[in-house]
Every structure is written in C-alpha cells, then in structure tokens.
Amino acid sequence: MGGMSEQIIAACDGASKGNPGPAAWAWVIADTGGEIGRWEAGPLGAATNNVAELTALQELLEATDPALPLEVRMDSQYAMKAVTTWLPGWRRKGWKTASGSPVANQGLVMRIDELLKDRTVDFVYVPAHQVDGDPFNAAADRAASHTARTQQAAGTSLGSALPPPEPQTASRSTGRGRPSASQPTAKRRTKATRPGGGSIKAKFPGRCRCGQPYAKGELIAKNPDGWGHPACVTEAKTTG
Structure with missing residues (x-):
C-alpha cells in the first residue's frame, strides 16, 4: 500500500431543523476505491446546528483509527474555525472566550481536543449544496438532514441505505428575492x-x-x- 492510500478520507455534518430544533449528526468514510464505505447518523433531539456539527466531528473521530492520518471534509465554518483556529486559545484560557465567559459547547469542544491529540487530522472546508460538490460531504449532509427529521439512528452498521437527496426547494427560494x-x-x-x-x-x-x-x-x-x-x-x- 502506498503512502496516500493509508489516509482515511471522511466527511461529517450536522443538521438542525429550526436551529435549535430536531437535530442530528452524521459522518461518512470513503473506502479505498473512493466510494462511500461506511456511514453513521444519530439523532440529538432538540439542539443547535453548532452542537450537531461538533457532535458529528466527535463521533467521526471516535469511529476512526487514531493511528491513521485522517482527512475530514466539512461544510460548517463554525466547526472548522472552532477546531482549527479557536481551540488552542480556548485551551490556553482555561476554556474561556476572550471576554471571560465559558466557551459555548465546552464539553464537546474539550472532548474533540482530547480526540485530536497525537493524531494527524487535515480539515478541508467544502462548500455545501454544490451541484458538483464533494460526494462524501453531500452524503453526510443528506444523512444528517434525514435523521434530524426521523430522529432514528441509521447507517451501514444498522444495514440502512443512504437516504435519497432532498428536494432542493428551500435553497431555491433563498435566492435574491424582495x-x-x-x-x-x-x-x-x-x-x-x-x-x-x-x-x-x-x-x-x-x-x-x-x-x-x-x-x-x-x-x-x-x-x-x-x-x-x-x-x-x-x-x-x-x-x-
């Protein structure tokens, strides 16, 4: 096996219908052929988008072998920023923000920090809902969105098929209207x-x-x- 093939390629996403509202997390891991190998999604009850995004990352880190380098594709700027930019400062300040208040979603952030120790993880930002967008992120997005609605765990370990793409009604109406x-x-x-x-x-x-x-x-x-x-x-x- 050559160097690159040993890197795990994965994506994670969270969804919240209402923010806060019925929420879920999901992750997708590519197989060696570049297809979707494994995926999981889990319900969170009522939660915010940010909690769902961070939980998705935590679940992905817990489900992957820390000995192998991991590439995580995500479309949440908040979760990306939290782990790549803000985390070291929060840790230095004892999990407080610049203004001295506790970091939002502190338990999740601390757990992710712990899971990232001593392992190689590359975070790649991929824009959501692109026609020719990243297939793994699109699949994670679909799984999270579907599970947010059903509030039923799903995934390859449960023998579930990936939910079909959602009808894109909402995104069309967010165009430049009045x-x-x-x-x-x-x-x-x-x-x-x-x-x-x-x-x-x-x-x-x-x-x-x-x-x-x-x-x-x-x-x-x-x-x-x-x-x-x-x-x-x-x-x-x-x-x-």
Whole structure:
C-alpha cells in the first residue's frame, strides 16, 4: 500500500431543523476505491446546528483509527474555525472566550481536543449544496438532514441505505428575492455573484447569534439578530 492510500478520507455534518430544533449528526468514510464505505447518523433531539456539527466531528473521530492520518471534509465554518483556529486559545484560557465567559459547547469542544491529540487530522472546508460538490460531504449532509427529521439512528452498521437527496426547494427560494423589511434601502455595492455577497469587514469586535465572538476585521454579514458569521446567516435561511 502506498503512502496516500493509508489516509482515511471522511466527511461529517450536522443538521438542525429550526436551529435549535430536531437535530442530528452524521459522518461518512470513503473506502479505498473512493466510494462511500461506511456511514453513521444519530439523532440529538432538540439542539443547535453548532452542537450537531461538533457532535458529528466527535463521533467521526471516535469511529476512526487514531493511528491513521485522517482527512475530514466539512461544510460548517463554525466547526472548522472552532477546531482549527479557536481551540488552542480556548485551551490556553482555561476554556474561556476572550471576554471571560465559558466557551459555548465546552464539553464537546474539550472532548474533540482530547480526540485530536497525537493524531494527524487535515480539515478541508467544502462548500455545501454544490451541484458538483464533494460526494462524501453531500452524503453526510443528506444523512444528517434525514435523521434530524426521523430522529432514528441509521447507517451501514444498522444495514440502512443512504437516504435519497432532498428536494432542493428551500435553497431555491433563498435566492435574491424582495429585500426584507430589515434591510436598509440604500444600495450596497456588493456583487451578488461573490460568495457571501452581503458580507463586510467588522469595524468592531462583536458576538454572533451562534454565541461565538468575531474579531475586528473579520468578515461578517447581516442576520435576523444583527451581525455575525456569514455561515450563520446562510444557516438561518436554509435550515427549517
């Protein structure tokens, strides 16, 4: 076996119908032929998207051999940032945020930190819901979404078939329709084709609706509760 083939390729995703609402986690592991080898999904009852995303990562790390290098593909910017950017600082500060409050989802974050010790994990961000997007992430997304609705565990160990793709009704309606009442009427010059078209650089640090802070200069976007991570805005629109 050559070097690369020994790396485990996997994806994980969480879903919450309502955020918070009926939620679930899922992971998918590729086989050596590049097809879906194993997958699991589990219900979480009522939980937020962020809890579902972090749980999916925890479950994936617990289900894979720590001796083998792992590539994790995920579409949650929050979970990616949490493990790749914020974690070391949180650990240094004794699991407190910059403002001194406890880190959101602290138990999950600490468990993931423990699971990441002494193993090689590459995190790869893949945008969700792309026509030619990553097949493993798409499968994890489907499994999480389906299990969030059914609240029934599923997966290869239970002999389940992957749920079919969901009808993409919700995402189509989030296109550029009429501006909602909360949007300022002044025309903002943002190209609609750019991903995260409505995002700007934060002039001041603040806190997003997901409970995580953002820094001055970080890209933020308008959401129903004010300003925050662009990922949390799209999440608010597409879930439910």
